Each structure stands twice: as structure tokens, then as C-alpha cells.
Amino acid sequence: MWELRRDEALSRLEEHLKAGRVDQDIVDLLRLINSLSYAFTTSSCSGRIQLYEAKLPGSKFDMRTTGKWHRPISLEELRPLIKGENLWLAVLPPILHVSVKRGEELRFLQLLRDSGFKRAGIISISEDEAIIEASGTERLEAPLILEGVRVYRDEALPLLVERANQLLLKSKDRLRRLKEVLSVEVAGGLDNIGGKRAPER
Amino acid sequence: MWELRRDEALSRLEEHLKAGRVDQDIVDLLRLINSLSYAFTTSSCSGRIQLYEAKLPGSKFDMRTTGKWHRPISLEELRPLIKGENLWLAVLPPILHVSVKRGEELRFLQLLRDSGFKRAGIISISEDEAIIEASGTERLEAPLILEGVRVYRDEALPLLVERANQLLLKSKDRLRRLKEVLSVEVAGGLDNIGGKRAPER
Numbered sequence: 142m143w144e145l146r147r148d149e150a151l152s153r154l155e156e157h158l159k160a161g162r163v164d165q166d167i168v169d170l171l172r173l174i175n176s177l178s179y180a181f182t183t184s185s186c187s188g189r190i191q192l193y194e195a196k197l198p199g200s201k202f203d204m205r206t207t208g209k210w211h212r213p214i215s216l217e218e219l220r221p222l223i224k225g226e227n228l229w230l231a232v233l234p235p236i237l238h239v240s241v242k243r244g245e246e247l248r249f250l251q252l253l254r255d256s257g258f259k260r261a262g263i264i265s266i267s268e269d270e271a272i273i274e275a276s277g278t279e280r281l282e283a284p285l286i287l288e289g290v291r292v293y294r295d296e297a298l299p300l301l302v303e304r305a306n307q308l309l310l311k312s313k314d315r316l317r318r319l320k321e322v323l324s325v326e327v328a329g330g331l332d333n334i335g336g337k338r339a340p341e342r
Numbered sequence: 343m344w345e346l347r348r349d350e351a352l353s354r355l356e357e358h359l360k361a362g363r364v365d366q367d368i369v370d371l372l373r374l375i376n377s378l379s380y381a382f383t384t385s386s387c388s389g390r391i392q393l394y395e396a397k398l399p400g401s402k403f404d405m406r407t408t409g410k411w412h413r414p415i416s417l418e419e420l421r422p423l424i425k426g427e428n429l430w431l432a433v434l435p436p437i438l439h440v441s442v443k444r445g446e447e448l449r450f451l452q453l454l455r456d457s458g459f460k461r462a463g464i465i466s467i468s469e470d471e472a473i474i475e476a477s478g479t480e481r482l483e484a485p486l487i488l489e490g491v492r493v494y495r496d497e498a499l500p501l502l503v504e505r506a507n508q509l510l511l512k513s514k515d516r517l518r519r520l521k522e523v524l525s526v527e528v529a530g531g532l533d534n535i536g537g538k539r540a541p542e543r
Contacts, residue, residue: 197509199480247467262463262475266448274463279400283484287501294495300488308398 143242143269147181150240154182164211167235170316173323174237179245188235188277188312190214190305194225198282213306216299228286230301232308234277235316246271252326256319277312281305344443344470348382351441355383365412368436371517374524375438380446389436389478389513391415391506395426399483414507417500429487431502433509435478436517447472453527457520478513482506 154171157163163171166187174182192208208222219230237258241249246263253261253275261275281304284292293301355372358364364372367388375383393409409423420431438459442450447464454462454476462476482505485493494502 197480197505197512198482199509250466262465263467264463265451266464279398280481280483281399281485282481284502284505287498287505290495290498290501292494292498292502294491294493297488297491297493300491301485301493304398304485304488308400311398 143240146240146270150181150183151175166211166313167316170237170320170323173320173327174239176327177249177323179242180249181240183238183240183272185237186233186235187211187316188309189233190309191231191233192219192222192285193229193231194227195229196227198229198231213309214302216302219302220298223285223291225286226289228284230281230283230285230305232279232281232305232312234279234312236274236276239273239275240270241273243269243271246273249273252322253319256322257315258319277315279308279312281308344441347441347471351382351384352376367412367514368517371438371521371524374521374528375440377528378450378524380443381450382441384439384441384473386438387434387436388412388517389510390434391510392432392434393420393423393486394430394432395428396430397428399430399432414510415503417503420503421499424486424492426487427490429485431482431484431486431506433480433482433506433513435480435513437475437477440474440476441471442474444470444472447474450474453523454520457523458516459520478516480509480513482509 154163154175158168164185164187167185171182171185174180188211190208190210190213191206193204193206195204207225207228208219239249243266246266250261250263250273253273258275258277260278261273263271264274265272283301286292355364355376359369365386365388368386372383372386375381389412391409391411391414392407394405394407396405408426408429409420440450444467447467451462451464451474454474459476459478461479462474464472465475466473484502487493
């Protein structure tokens with residue numbers, strides 16, 4: 142059953158990849174996770190800069206996204222978008238959801254920890270799978286306009302954009318480290334292709 | 343073994359309470375969780391407003407906290423603290439760590455979900471316990487000073503403080519809802535004191 146769901150998920154991912162719907166920054170990592178016989182990815186984001194209209198951050202139901210970038214941005218592309226009544230600039234960390242075959246969930250959780258994803262946990266368990274969510278912790282969530290009043294001083298805006306970009310790149314560096322840790326895991330798996338499990342670390 | 347650790351943790355909590363080291367906003371909730379025979383709390387925060395010096399948010403090692411409040415703040419108390427080279431204002435959501443006896447972890451996770459703690463997961467599992475971490479998702483993380491440059495316009499500061507306070511109160515409302523859900527669970531537990539388990543919902 143779980144193996145069937147894994148096959149279906151991997152086919153769906155290939156379709157999404159062909160259609161260009163997957164963030165390029167995270168494709169290698171997804172392929173690496175999906176090469177583990179005991180895991181498959183169900184959703185992910187490599188981290189992003191987001192501009193949204195809302196009274197308060199995190200109000201999913203009355204927020205409207207007006208800009209979204211999975212890469213650093215320039216002041217020139219941000220400036221014309223600074224309009225509206227209540228506008229927020231956010232830098233959101235990478236997030237991963239992975240289905241792990243029962244019995245391997247603690248092993249996979251430890252791999253995530255080893256690579257610096259401190260916020261990783263099992264969010265659901267059924268008979269044959271555990272769903273693990275992992276995300277970075279660094280965020281920026283700053284208002285640009287509140288009740289029609291522009292919040293930032295003009296001379297501070299370049300500094301704000303610079304910090305947003307730095308934070309995004311720092312976040313994405315976590316993905317690189319996870320790839321390194323998983324490469325070791327995958328290599329260990331191949332060494333043990335005869336059926337033996339790689340030793341617990 | 344787990345029961346012994348629970349007894350010790352509850353005694354420690356009583357000492358912390360006597361010494362006034364526990365945030366008053368969360369005491370009732372901690373007592374409620376600890377009245378469940380299958381759980382005890384290990385650490386918690388009811389959500390807070392925090393002022394800290396750092397180049398980037400989330401840089402634990404080079405950040406210095408210069409203000410911390412578990413309640414709404416006034417512009418008057420914030421203003422004199424706005425100084426330094428790089429200063430951030432954060433609103434951090436409530437966070438709970440709970441040890442749950444093995445076999446009850448999914449039940450407790452569901453209770454957290456029912457009360458709106460969407461970010462809840464099992465962060466470690468051993469033979470006799472699962473550690474569950476639950477936190478709110480709403481955050482504010484906004485720079486007030488970057489490289490010595492004051493970031494906010496004077497007229498926007500009252501609005502920023504207002505939003506920070508609103509977000510903190512919204513966060514704390516999650517604690518109230520969790521108390522309601524847990525009250526039902528505790529009542530169910532008492533009805534079944536003869537040893538039968540409360541029915542799964």
C-alpha cells in the first residue's frame with residue numbers, strides 16, 4: 142500500500158517538474174529524498190520572500206499575496222509594489238513534508254536534525270506511514286504599510302531589502318546542508334543493497 | 343520509569359511556581375495538562391513581545407535580548423529602548439513541550455490540532471515516551487534599527503506597537519481554546535476513572 146502511494150507520488154512529482162511547477166532550488170533535494178526506499182516527498186517550498194496585504198500576519202483568510210519570489214529581490218522590483226492599506230514583507234523558511242515508511246521515522250527525523258532542521262516533527266502517524274514536517278526557523282515578518290501609513294523611512298528600505306535577501310540565502314543554505322547529509326545516507330543505502338540496513342548512527 | 347519522571351517534573355514545576363518563575367498566563371493550562379495521567383509539561387512560553395539586538399533574526403549566538411514582555415506593551419515603555427546598531431521587535435507565539443506516555447501521543451496531538459495548534463508534532467520518541475512540541479504560527483519580526491539607521495517613521499511607531507499587541511493577544515487566545523478542549527478531555531478521564539479509556543473522537 143505505502144509503496145503504491147510512493148510510486149503515485151513520484152509520478153505526480155515528475156509531471157509537476159515537467160510542467161515547471163517545482164521551485165528549481167529544491168529539485169535536487171526532492172530527488173535525493175525520493176531516492177531513499179523508505180521515503181517520498183509530498184510537498185515543499187525552498188523558502189521565499191513574500192509580499193502580502195493583511196491586517197495581521199498569519200491571517201490566512203484575509204490575506205492577499207501581491208508578490209512572491211524564491212530568490213533575492215531588488216529594491217527596484219519591490220518599490221512599485223509598495224501600495225495598499227496594510228502591506229507586509231515576509232521571508233519564509235524552507236518547508237518539507239515527507240511520508241516515511243513506519244519504522245524509519247526516527248531515523249529520518251535524526252537526519253533532519255543532523256542537517257540543522259531543528260524544527261522537525263512527526264505530524265501524523267498511520268499504520269504504515271509517518272508524515273514528517275521540517276522547516277527552518279528564521280523569519281522576517283515586517284509591515285511596510287499600516288492603515289494607509291507608510292511605515293519605513295525611505296533611506297531604510299535598501300537595508301531592509303538587503304536583510305530580507307540575506308535571511309533568504311541563509312535559509313536556503315539549510316537545504317544544501319540537508320543534501321550533504323542525505324547523500325551520505327543514500328550512499329550507505331547503496332552499500333547495503335543486499336538487504337542489510339545501514340548501521341544506526 | 344515514565345511515572346517517576348512525571349512526579350519529578352511536577353515537583354520541579356511546583357518549585358518554579360513558588361519562585362514566581364512561571365509566566366502567569368500559562369499556569370492554568372500547565373495544571374490542566376499535568377492533570378492528565380498520561381502527560382506532563384517540560385517547558386513552555388505563553389507567547390511574548392521581545393526586543394533584541396542582532397544582524398539577522400534567528401541568529402541565536404549573536405543576539406542580545408534588551409526587552410521581554412508576556413503582555414501588551416505601551417509606546418512609552420518601548421521608545422527609550424530603541425537604541426543600538428541593529429534592533430529587532432518580535433512577537434513570538436506560545437510554545438509547549440509535553441512528555442506523553444507511549445500509546446497516547448496521537449490522541450494528544452489530535453487534542454492540540456482540535457484547539458488550533460496547527461504546528462504540533464512529535465519531536466522525539468523513546469521506549470516509554472513521546473515529546474510533543476506545539477506552537478502558534480503567527481509572528482512579527484521587524485527591524486527597528488539597521489546599521490545605525492532608524493527604520494520606522496515616527497508616525498508609524500504607534501501603529502506598529504498596536505499590531506504587535508494585537509498579535510500577542512491573538513496568540514494567547516490559542517491558549518484559552520486549548521484549555522477548553524483539555525477541560526473536556528480531563529472530564530472524560532474522570533468519568534472513566536474505573537480504568538476504561540475515554541472514547542476516541
